Amino acid sequence: MSVDIQTVRRIAKLARIQVSENDADLESMTTELNAILNWVEQLEEVDTSNVSPMKSAVETSLFQRADKVTDGGYPEKIVKNAPRAQDNMFVVPRVVE
Amino acid sequence: MSNLTDLTMAEARDGLRAKDFSAVDLTKAHLEAIEGAGALNCFVTNTPDLALERAAQSDNRIGSGESGSMEGMPIAVKDLFCTRDVQTTASSHILQGFTPTYESTVSQNLIDDGAIMLGKTNLDEFAMGSSNETSYFEPVVNPWRREGDDTPLVPGGSSGGSSASVAARLCVGATGTDTGGSIRQPAAFTGIVGVKPTYGRCSRWGIVAFASSLDQAGPMTRTVRDAAIMLGSMASYDPKDSTSIDRDVPNYEAELGKDVRGLKIGIPTEYRVDGMDPEIEKLWSSGADWLRDAGAEIVDISLPHTKYALPAYYIIAPAEASSNLARYDGVKYGLRVSESDDDITELYEKTRAEGFGTEVKRRVLIGTYVLSAGYYDAYYIKAQKVRSLIAQDFTNVFDKVDAILTPTTPSAAFGIGDRTDDPISMYLNDVFTVTVNLAGLPGISIPAGLDANGLPLGLQLIGRAFDEQTLFRLGSVVEQAAAFKASPVNWWSAAS
Amino acid sequence: MSNMQERRGQVIQGVTGDWEVVVGLEVHAQVASNAKLFSGAPTTFGAGPNENVSLVDAAMPGMLPVINQFCVEQAIRTGLGINAKINLKSVFDRKNYFYPDLPAGYQISQYKDPIVGEGVVTVDLADGQSVDIGIERLHLEQDAGKSTHEGDHSLVDLNRAGVALMEIVSKPDIRSSEEAAAYLQKLRAILRYLGTCDGNMEEGSLRADVNVSVRKSGDPFGTRCEIKNVNSIRFVAAAIDYEARRQVDLIEDGGEVDQETRLFDPNTGKTRTMRSKEDAHDYRYFPDPDLLPLEFDQSVVDEIARNLPELPDQKKARFIEELGLSAYDAGVLVSEKETADFFEEAAAGRDPKIVANWTTGELFAALNKSGQSLSDCNVSAKQLGALIDLIADDTISGRIAKDVFEIMFEKGGNPAEIVEERGLKQVTDTSEIEAIVDQVIANNPDKAAEVKTKPKAIGWFVGQVMQASGGKANPKAVNEILKRKLES
Known part of the structure; x- marks a missing residue:
C-alpha cells in the first residue's frame, strides 16, 4: 500500500494539520511517508494467523476507584493557560451546529 | 574539598551526611556549571532560584535529621514531566509558555525525597527522536567529541538534554523517559547509566504522553548505584495511573555487590545484525566474558521476531501519538495561531501546522493513517499481533535465562545533521532497545568502553518484568569489570 | 407477549402508496453517580462555568483516566434490567475527532467490545398491544462539554465533559412514533426503578439520537437519517413524524435520502441538516492504551442481580396476579416508579382495587387538570389511604369522599380532620333519617303513590332524601327506610 498526495491531504485534514495547497510541496512528504509505510510493511512476512493482538503491556486488572468527589472546584486553574478565556470559559471562534 | 560536580550521587549523599558541604553548596556548584555550559544547550528552562530555595530547605531537613533518600541531590528533569509553576514544553513550540498547576507523580516523589530540581532539560519534540535534533529549542550538543575532532555530536535522544547534563557534570542525575530507547540510547551515547524500568513501575501521571503503552520514566546517572538510588525514589504505585502496578518498591541499592554466580545470561543471536560495527561486537563479547568471570553462565538464545520490532513500533507508537497529541489544539493551553475571521477548523489546522515540527507531523500523519478506516487491521492490528509475538519471545527465553545481554546501540554518537535526511536510518538507532518497550520489560544501559574515536559505548541488560534487582546486580558487575572512568573533556565552558 | 404479525405500524401515505417507518433509538442516559466516569470531579447540575472540572476532564498534558467502579456497576444493573447479556470482558476505545467541547480530541467510549450485549424491552401500546424492542448493546462513554x-x-x-453516560442502542425494531415514545417511556421507567439514571430530560440526563428511515412494506431498510440529541419524549415522536414525512416526500419527488445527521427544532417542529459535522467521519477507534480491558467475574454480576429491585414488568405481573388489578390499571400504575410507589403505599392493608380506582381515577384526573406531578401534589399516599378507610368504615359516603378529596387536593390536610371540621360525617342514626324520609314523603304524596305501581320511582326519593341530608345520610339506610315506608 502506498499513499498519494490526495491521501496525504485527507490524512492531514483528519489530523487537523494545515498543509500547502500546492501539490508540488507535498511530494517530498508523500515520498517520505511511503518510504516509512513500505518499511513497516515487512510485518506482512510474519505469520500472525493464530495470534491475538497485544492489549496491554502490564498483567493486572483494571483498578476501579470509588464514586467519591475528590476533584474539581478550580475553574481559574482550568483556564489559566488558555490563549483566550472569558468568565472562566475557553473562547473559540463561533461553532455552528 | 574536591570539585563538587564530580561527585556521584552516593558520594554527594555521604558528603552531605558528614556535613562536608551543604545542599546549598552542592546546588550552587551545579548551577555554576550549568551557567558555563550554555554551548551544550541542555536546558529549556533553568530554575536556579527555586533550586536554591529548595536546597536551603534541604539543609534544614538534614540539620533536623529528616533526610530523604534523594536529600539535597541536584537533579535535572526532562521537560516532558509537568512541574508545578515551572514551564513545561515537551520541547515543542505548541506548548511554549505552558505552566502546569500540577506536579508529575515521579517528580513529586523526587521532591518528597529531598531532590532539588535545577531546571528542565531539552529533548526531542514530544520525545520523538533519537538525536535531540527535533527539539523546537535547537539540538543539544554531546559533551563528548571524537578525539582530535571538533565536530559537534548528538547526545542521543529523546532524553538528550538529560544525558548530556549528567555526562557534563551539570547535575548528579536526571530523569528521562523511554518509549523506544529514549533513556538507554542517549545514556550509551554519553557514557552514563540509564534505566528503563518495567512498564507500570513508575507512574505516567503528569508526564506528557507520547505513546501511552510504551512510555516509561527512569533515572539517568553516572553510576549503577546512583541509578538504583534514584529509581527507588521515582518508582511508586500510583492509583492515578491505571497502568501503574501495586507492588512494593524493593531496595535496589541493596542488590549491588550481591553474588551473580549461577545466574544465566542470554546472548540473543538475532541481535548480531549484518554489518555490525566490529568494535561493538567486541565490546559485547567482553561483556559476556566479564559476567562469566563473575560466575554467571552465558547461554545462546533466540528471539526470533526481533527484526520486526522496529516496524511494529513505528505503527503502534505513531498511532497512539496521533491520538495523544490531539489535545494540542490552541484552545486550552500553549500556542494558538488564528486570524480574526478563522473558523475553529482553521484555528486547529494553523495552530498544529505551526506548533508541531516536521518529525512530529510525520508521526502524527503516519499514526492517523494506520488507524484510519480500511487500514486499521492491516497496520495497527497486525503490529499489535507482532507485538504479542515479540513479548512471547521474551517469555519463552526467560524460562531459561535470568537476563539478556546486548549492545545498547548499533553505533556510537554521530554528528549533528548526519542522519536528519533519512528518517528510517534515524529510527534504526533504537533497533536494540525497542523490543524491551514493546514487551514492557526493564532494561539498563551501562557505559562499557570507548570506541576507536574515544566515544563511549554501552551495553544493555534486559530483565524479567519487575526484576530490576537482577539488572542492578549484573549491571554493577559489568560496571566494575568495564572500569569505565572516562569523562568528556570540558570544552564547553570556554565555548559558552 | 408480542405479536409481530398483527402489529400495526405507522403508515405514511404517499402518492405512490403506503410507506412504513423504521426507527432505532440511541439513548444516552447519564449514570446517577457522584463523580465522573474517569475523574473525581462532581456531576452536579447547574454549577458555575468549569467548576465541575478536573485536570483530567480538561485534558491537561499527562493526565490519565481512572474508572469509577459505581458507573461500571450501574451499567451492569441496567444491562440486567433490559434483559441483556453482560460481557465479563469489555474494552474502552478512543473515538478520535476534533471539537471544542471534546478537550482531549477523543472521547473514551466502547466500540467493539461493549460491557452489555443484546437484550430486550417489552413496550405496552395504547391499544393494549405489547411489542418487544430489541436492544443491540449498552456501553459506557464520556459526555462532552x-x-x-x-x-x-x-x-x-x-462541566459535563467526562460525565458517565450509558449509550443504549435499540435495534431498528420500532415502527411508529407512538412505539418510539412508549419505548423511551419504558426505558426511562426501568432506569428510574433501577436508580441508575434519574431520567431527567430537561437537565439532559436522558437524551435520544433518533435514526429514521422509510420503506415500502417488504422492501429492505431505506437510508436513514440520525436526528441528534432530542431531549423530550414528545419531541422524539414529533421528530419522527416530521422526518418520515420529509423522507417520503423527498423520495416521491425523485430525490434520495442522504445519510446525514440532523437536528430537531422544537420551535418549528422540523428537522434540519447539522452544518458543523459536514466532513466525512473517520473516528479511528482503537483501544485506549491508558486503560486496561475491563474484566470482572460472573459473581459480580450475580451479586448485582440478587440486589436488583422489582422492575416494571414484574411489578405489573404481581399487581395483576396478587392484587387482582386489571392489566390496564396495573400497566398505568407501574409506568412511573413514583406512581407505583404511591399506589403501593396507599394500598397497604386496603382493598387494592379500590385504591387503584382512586389513584387512576380521581388522583390522575386532578393531576392532569392541574398539571402537577405526583411529587408536588398535596395528597400523600397515606392521606389517600386514610380517605379510603373513611369510606370503608362508613364514616363518609363515596360521594362525600370525592368532595373531601377535592379539598385535600386543593388545600391539603388530613381527610379525617376535613370531615370533622366540615361536619361531613355520614348520618347512620335511623331515627334522624326516618324524620327526613317522613318529611319528603309528606311533601310529595303524589310521587309516593306512584311508587306502588312503579317501584323504580323510589330512586327519585333516594335522591331527594340524600339532598335534604346534605349527602350525609347513609344511602343503604335511606333505601331500607324508603322501601319499608313506601312499598308496604
Whole structure:
C-alpha cells in the first residue's frame, strides 16, 4: 500500500494539520511517508494467523476507584493557560451546529 | 574539598551526611556549571532560584535529621514531566509558555525525597527522536567529541538534554523517559547509566504522553548505584495511573555487590545484525566474558521476531501519538495561531501546522493513517499481533535465562545533521532497545568502553518484568569489570 | 407477549402508496453517580462555568483516566434490567475527532467490545398491544462539554465533559412514533426503578439520537437519517413524524435520502441538516492504551442481580396476579416508579382495587387538570389511604369522599380532620333519617303513590332524601327506610 498526495491531504485534514495547497510541496512528504509505510510493511512476512493482538503491556486488572468527589472546584486553574478565556470559559471562534 | 560536580550521587549523599558541604553548596556548584555550559544547550528552562530555595530547605531537613533518600541531590528533569509553576514544553513550540498547576507523580516523589530540581532539560519534540535534533529549542550538543575532532555530536535522544547534563557534570542525575530507547540510547551515547524500568513501575501521571503503552520514566546517572538510588525514589504505585502496578518498591541499592554466580545470561543471536560495527561486537563479547568471570553462565538464545520490532513500533507508537497529541489544539493551553475571521477548523489546522515540527507531523500523519478506516487491521492490528509475538519471545527465553545481554546501540554518537535526511536510518538507532518497550520489560544501559574515536559505548541488560534487582546486580558487575572512568573533556565552558 | 404479525405500524401515505417507518433509538442516559466516569470531579447540575472540572476532564498534558467502579456497576444493573447479556470482558476505545467541547480530541467510549450485549424491552401500546424492542448493546462513554454562543465566538464549559453516560442502542425494531415514545417511556421507567439514571430530560440526563428511515412494506431498510440529541419524549415522536414525512416526500419527488445527521427544532417542529459535522467521519477507534480491558467475574454480576429491585414488568405481573388489578390499571400504575410507589403505599392493608380506582381515577384526573406531578401534589399516599378507610368504615359516603378529596387536593390536610371540621360525617342514626324520609314523603304524596305501581320511582326519593341530608345520610339506610315506608 502506498499513499498519494490526495491521501496525504485527507490524512492531514483528519489530523487537523494545515498543509500547502500546492501539490508540488507535498511530494517530498508523500515520498517520505511511503518510504516509512513500505518499511513497516515487512510485518506482512510474519505469520500472525493464530495470534491475538497485544492489549496491554502490564498483567493486572483494571483498578476501579470509588464514586467519591475528590476533584474539581478550580475553574481559574482550568483556564489559566488558555490563549483566550472569558468568565472562566475557553473562547473559540463561533461553532455552528 | 574536591570539585563538587564530580561527585556521584552516593558520594554527594555521604558528603552531605558528614556535613562536608551543604545542599546549598552542592546546588550552587551545579548551577555554576550549568551557567558555563550554555554551548551544550541542555536546558529549556533553568530554575536556579527555586533550586536554591529548595536546597536551603534541604539543609534544614538534614540539620533536623529528616533526610530523604534523594536529600539535597541536584537533579535535572526532562521537560516532558509537568512541574508545578515551572514551564513545561515537551520541547515543542505548541506548548511554549505552558505552566502546569500540577506536579508529575515521579517528580513529586523526587521532591518528597529531598531532590532539588535545577531546571528542565531539552529533548526531542514530544520525545520523538533519537538525536535531540527535533527539539523546537535547537539540538543539544554531546559533551563528548571524537578525539582530535571538533565536530559537534548528538547526545542521543529523546532524553538528550538529560544525558548530556549528567555526562557534563551539570547535575548528579536526571530523569528521562523511554518509549523506544529514549533513556538507554542517549545514556550509551554519553557514557552514563540509564534505566528503563518495567512498564507500570513508575507512574505516567503528569508526564506528557507520547505513546501511552510504551512510555516509561527512569533515572539517568553516572553510576549503577546512583541509578538504583534514584529509581527507588521515582518508582511508586500510583492509583492515578491505571497502568501503574501495586507492588512494593524493593531496595535496589541493596542488590549491588550481591553474588551473580549461577545466574544465566542470554546472548540473543538475532541481535548480531549484518554489518555490525566490529568494535561493538567486541565490546559485547567482553561483556559476556566479564559476567562469566563473575560466575554467571552465558547461554545462546533466540528471539526470533526481533527484526520486526522496529516496524511494529513505528505503527503502534505513531498511532497512539496521533491520538495523544490531539489535545494540542490552541484552545486550552500553549500556542494558538488564528486570524480574526478563522473558523475553529482553521484555528486547529494553523495552530498544529505551526506548533508541531516536521518529525512530529510525520508521526502524527503516519499514526492517523494506520488507524484510519480500511487500514486499521492491516497496520495497527497486525503490529499489535507482532507485538504479542515479540513479548512471547521474551517469555519463552526467560524460562531459561535470568537476563539478556546486548549492545545498547548499533553505533556510537554521530554528528549533528548526519542522519536528519533519512528518517528510517534515524529510527534504526533504537533497533536494540525497542523490543524491551514493546514487551514492557526493564532494561539498563551501562557505559562499557570507548570506541576507536574515544566515544563511549554501552551495553544493555534486559530483565524479567519487575526484576530490576537482577539488572542492578549484573549491571554493577559489568560496571566494575568495564572500569569505565572516562569523562568528556570540558570544552564547553570556554565555548559558552 | 408480542405479536409481530398483527402489529400495526405507522403508515405514511404517499402518492405512490403506503410507506412504513423504521426507527432505532440511541439513548444516552447519564449514570446517577457522584463523580465522573474517569475523574473525581462532581456531576452536579447547574454549577458555575468549569467548576465541575478536573485536570483530567480538561485534558491537561499527562493526565490519565481512572474508572469509577459505581458507573461500571450501574451499567451492569441496567444491562440486567433490559434483559441483556453482560460481557465479563469489555474494552474502552478512543473515538478520535476534533471539537471544542471534546478537550482531549477523543472521547473514551466502547466500540467493539461493549460491557452489555443484546437484550430486550417489552413496550405496552395504547391499544393494549405489547411489542418487544430489541436492544443491540449498552456501553459506557464520556459526555462532552457544552458551548454557548456569543457574537462571533463560542464559550466552552467542560462541566459535563467526562460525565458517565450509558449509550443504549435499540435495534431498528420500532415502527411508529407512538412505539418510539412508549419505548423511551419504558426505558426511562426501568432506569428510574433501577436508580441508575434519574431520567431527567430537561437537565439532559436522558437524551435520544433518533435514526429514521422509510420503506415500502417488504422492501429492505431505506437510508436513514440520525436526528441528534432530542431531549423530550414528545419531541422524539414529533421528530419522527416530521422526518418520515420529509423522507417520503423527498423520495416521491425523485430525490434520495442522504445519510446525514440532523437536528430537531422544537420551535418549528422540523428537522434540519447539522452544518458543523459536514466532513466525512473517520473516528479511528482503537483501544485506549491508558486503560486496561475491563474484566470482572460472573459473581459480580450475580451479586448485582440478587440486589436488583422489582422492575416494571414484574411489578405489573404481581399487581395483576396478587392484587387482582386489571392489566390496564396495573400497566398505568407501574409506568412511573413514583406512581407505583404511591399506589403501593396507599394500598397497604386496603382493598387494592379500590385504591387503584382512586389513584387512576380521581388522583390522575386532578393531576392532569392541574398539571402537577405526583411529587408536588398535596395528597400523600397515606392521606389517600386514610380517605379510603373513611369510606370503608362508613364514616363518609363515596360521594362525600370525592368532595373531601377535592379539598385535600386543593388545600391539603388530613381527610379525617376535613370531615370533622366540615361536619361531613355520614348520618347512620335511623331515627334522624326516618324524620327526613317522613318529611319528603309528606311533601310529595303524589310521587309516593306512584311508587306502588312503579317501584323504580323510589330512586327519585333516594335522591331527594340524600339532598335534604346534605349527602350525609347513609344511602343503604335511606333505601331500607324508603322501601319499608313506601312499598308496604
